Amino acid sequence: MGTFLTLEGLDGCGKSTQAVLLARWLEDYTGRESVRTYEPGGWNGGEKLREILLHTNLAPKSELFLFMSDRSEHVMRVINPALKADKNVLCERYTDSSVAYQSGGHGLKFEYVVKIMKAGHFLEPDITIFYDIEPEHAFKRLRERQGHDRFEDAGLTFLKRVSYTYRRLAKLNDRIKLIKVDDLNVVQVYEKTIEIIKNSCVLFK
Numbered sequence: 001m002g003t004f005l006t007l008e009g010l011d012g013c014g015k016s017t018q019a020v021l022l023a024r025w026l027e028d029y030t031g032r033e034s035v036r037t038y039e040p041g042g043w044n045g046g047e048k049l050r051e052i053l054l055h056t057n058l059a060p061k062s063e064l065f066l067f068m069s070d071r072s073e074h075v076m077r078v079i080n081p082a083l084k085a086d087k088n089v090l091c092e093r094y095t096d097s098s099v100a101y102q103s104g105g106h107g108l109k110f111e112y113v114v115k116i117m118k119a120g121h122f123l124e125p126d127i128t129i130f131y132d133i134e135p136e137h138a139f140k141r142l143r144e145r146q147g148h149d150r151f152e153d154a155g156l157t158f159l160k161r162v163s164y165t166y167r168r169l170a171k172l173n174d175r176i177k178l179i180k181v182d183d184l185n186v187v188q189v190y191e192k193t194i195e196i197i198k199n200s201c202v203l204f205k
């Protein structure tokens, strides 16, 4: 079995940049192929669901269950087969995003979303790196970016609630390793991530 790693954090925290670097490092370090993927929509055909999720105003519960449908396809079609083929999987966003955004961001009860995630019986990541950026900092970065989706347009208060929920999740789960990224450059974040992954002994299963 390969190792299942997830990356989490507010939009603008630098996940995607790190994902590219880490996928390469994982291949060099473990000698196993890396599969880099993402949610929502990281499966063949998933772009339609991604389009709906990122650009339609949905009721929070509808949104939650659509993210779960997307995840279900993603696990079955991409994540599970790759892990079984001894590849490492590096996924941007997963169940913690659903808790952080659908409860923290969109107001569903924390306990309710956590329970729904458990009921979904999704494959549990071996390790999750949470890039913790101050919401004000993330907001500033997002405003400088082009092509906003509706989550990115939701504003600073929204980001603060999502951030609070991510931090709450990190306190409750050993699986989630928090890295404060505000004062670090890309290379420093990368080096810290590698150190944490090595120390957590989740590779070479």
Ligand code: TYD
Pocket (backbone or CB within 6 Å): 010, 011, 012, 015, 016, 038, 039, 040, 054, 067, 092, 093, 094, 095, 097, 098, 099, 101, 102, 149, 151, 152
């Ligand atoms: P994306 O453009 O992939 O954002 P980023 O580059 O910041 O990862 O958009 C994904 C958006 O979907 C992001 O704002 C968070 C949201 N999301 C949820 O609300 N719930 C979920 O379960 C997932 C996976 C994502």
